[in-house]
Amino acid sequence: MLLLLLLAGCRPAPDCACLDCGDEPRDLVPDARLVVSGIRPADGHPWAREDEAGPAALRNDLPDDGWQPPEGAAAWLEMDLRPRLGSAVFERLEATWTGAAPQVEVAVLPGCGLDPSAVLPWDDPSLPLDLAGTCGGCLRLDVRGGGDTVLTALTLTGLSGSPPDYLYDGDWVDPPPRLAGTGLIEGFYGQPWSWRERLGAVAVLNRAFMDLYLYAPKDDPWHRDRWREPYDILSQEAFAALAIRAGSVGVDLVFGISPFLDYDAEDPADYAVLRDKLSAMADLGVQGVALLADDLELEVDVTVDGDLGVLQADVANRLRADLRPAHPGLGFWFVPTVYDDDRLAEWEGASAYLEALQALDPAYQVMWTGTGTFAATLTAADLDPVRTLIGRDPVLWDNLWANDIYDPFAGRLHLGPYAERNLDLYGATAGIGANPMVQGALSRLDLGLLNAWAREADDVRAMAASLESSDEEDQTLLVQVMQAFDGTALALPGHPALEGADPVVDIDTLLPLFASLAALPSAVHHSALDPDLVDELVYPLDKVRHEGRAGLFALTLASERLAGREGAAALASAEAELDLSAESRFVWSPGAVEDLLDAALAVEVADTGLGPPVVLPPAPVSCLAGSTPAWRPFGGASEVAAFGLPGATVRDDLIRWEPPHPGTWTALAIARSPGGGWAWTERTFMCEPG
DSSP: OHHHHHHHTOOSSTTOOOTTOOSSOEEOGGGSEEEESOOOBOTTOSSBOHHHHSGGGGGSSOTTOOBOOOTTSOEEEEEEOHHHHOOEEEEEEEEEEESSOOEEEEEEESSTTSOOSEEEEESOTTSOEEEEEEEESEEEEEEESOTTOEEEEEEEEEEEOOOSOSSOOOOOSSOOOOEEEEEEEEOOSSSOOOHHHHHHHHHHHHHTTEEEEEEOOTTOTTTTTTTTSOOOHHHHHHHHHHHHHHHHTTOEEEEEEOOTTTOOTTOHHHHHHHHHHHHHHHHHTOSEEEEEOTTGGGTSOOOOSHHHHHHHHHHHHHHHHHHTTTOTTOEEEEEOSOOBHHHHHHOTTHHHHHHHGGGSOTTEEEEEOBSSSSOSOBOGGGGHHHHHHHTSOOEEEEOTTOOTTTTTTSBOOOOOOOOSBOGGGGGTSSEEEEOOOSOTTTHHHHHHHHHHHHTTOSSHHHHHHHTTOSOHHHHHHHHHHHHHTOOBTTBOOSOGGGTTOOTTTTHHHHHHHHHHHHHHHHHHHTSOOOHHHHHHHHHHHHHHHHHHHHHHHHHHHHHHHHBTOOOHHHHHHHHHHHHHHHTSSBOOSTTHHHHHHHHHHTSOOOBOSOOOOEEOOOOOOOOBTTSOOEEOOEESOSEEEEESSTTOEEETTEEEOOOSSSEEEEEEEEEEOTTSOEEEEEEEEEEBOO
């Protein structure tokens, strides 16, 4: 009977709402939420590297990366299908492990955090595990032993409903004009993006009507260190697929190469290798090629003068002459060794070098970062000197959101608006390219912010979020994420509302802010947002959750002291949350919550009549997906608000919401008393299938 149900794509139990399953099983991991109990710290670092050792590494293109469970402890990995797929009928589980073989047990659950409906031993995890006929919304791997184990690949084959669109492709009404020469530069140091991330970036460039994607990641060996070597066949196929997709939506994929670290101008073979490699990339379908000569001084001794400019311009012009006959539509870009005002001012031969670049064929677009590598402000007038020296309008290479110089040590998400840039740049440049973050999925939000700036949007965050999702609740979450990490390469990420905040005077702002931050990880997990984006938010939002809870305890401390009590428990809890926050490698509003806690501790202990509302003991609540559970968290409250529960409504002091799917939800509620005091509480909802 189970086999018949599996073949029919139907549900063998009431829980398995496998609607529109299709006829063929597929891998469900790309659309699952991957959550783990922990990861090993990186060698030589106090923190774990979530991009290399966390569950997100199972989705990148590097075969040696993967989940690295902590040594000497039991560990688990959950695949939560509910937010994007609902439930599924499972067929087979396959994994690739390196290191010592672990002991693995597999649990099938109706929703993550709920009691399992089946537990299966995986006697040999190097072989596929037959799951045919089992059904659920979550799969959990309990892993024991194998101290140096790494899970490098994971495939869960089964039948499920269709996920939401990978990225929203709505029809544009009265589309705006295309922003010519504007878009993305994948030009940072650190782990290059995955091909999934690149396809996602092209989708957002399409929706933003921007047309530039310059591929130039410094740590792609075949781009820089091993530039003479051809890409392997799989990489060539991926480049071709990306070029086809980009070209179909009006985006120019420009392939960049950086040969000048060891290019030998006296050896004809070096030029031939360079020419042939670029020709091969043009054959794959890229719409342009870029020659990069930046950052040579960081790795080799180089004399920057007119002779260097002549040499580079000669190589560039020969390439243009040799490549154009076979590829007449090919575009050409050049990144000079002198690429900002700081280098122009500090290097003796910089002016002569740039003047020599006037010999570049007019077809070449020359890139420039502005007043510095990280320009604080930019106007058209700032570009007058370089325009005169090179004899053309430059393309702006903007590092405003770049985080690669920080990422090896401390994580920084830069999701602040595209600010301190004058719109007159469009009349003084041949285009604007953003070199964003190491986090490829989150960098799509930066592209949206660039588009919103260019369109002079009233609400730049809302416009950026609309390019990522058509769902209003998901857009609201993304706006909250961008507000939480309002930072750039020149400003530490954090929430601007915390600067100089007072725990009493600013309570109407701080209480809902901290509650929303503490609930944000659960809300993002249960959303329908793209898995790659959610992967990149897991660890930063864990930091924010602890900071949000610490802030709430700081506000509780102030409320207690205004009610005539010392608030020792609140103080201890706030300090404990800050200790947990300090274990994260991510940077967020440094010192802001600590300052708020100090301010709360300075509140005089006196009964001012501002006693907080009573937090009621958690009463049993029947939580079934599709039902409408009710939650009354406070007694004697006049104002109540809920966070982390999508679509929740509040009437009087009663919170109602409808769980969209089974699973475990973290919710927070805040309240004000009739006398003006305040309180908050947290509740975990474990919602069973309806």
